[in-house]
Amino acid sequence: MVHPASGFRGTRAGVVAGSGSSLQNNDSSSRPLPRIRVSYWCAKGHETQPVFLKMPDDQIPQTWDCRRCGATASRDGQAAAPDDPFDDGYKSHLEYVKERRSGQDAEDVLAGALEKLRSRGVLPDQLLGDT
Known part of the structure; x- marks a missing residue:
């Protein structure tokens, strides 16, 4: 259950425009909010395409974490190459x-740990290589 003071109150996946309580407002005039898919590329060439609400370009993040390798991915594909290729x-x-x-x-x-084992009698007092 979502706390009433939460910022996610009344929202769900596929939120529609003009619906404060989308579960009870099944208007035929409600329509999905416009969305865009943005491509990000990491240094290994993996492409990640998260979906955002349509918003000004300066509000869309310039970098994103690659879903395949976890490296930083950028929108222009100019992510810094990793120091270690492996x-x-x-x-x-x-x-x-x-x-x-x-x-x-x-x-x-x-x-x-060795002292505890020796005190219980599990290990002998001297092991090979133990000084």
């Missing part, structure tokens, strides 16, 4: 963790 915009969980933690943090977490 970067697909996807980050693994490990990459996000490496952004948040230093190498020393990782060593501390590993040492703590």
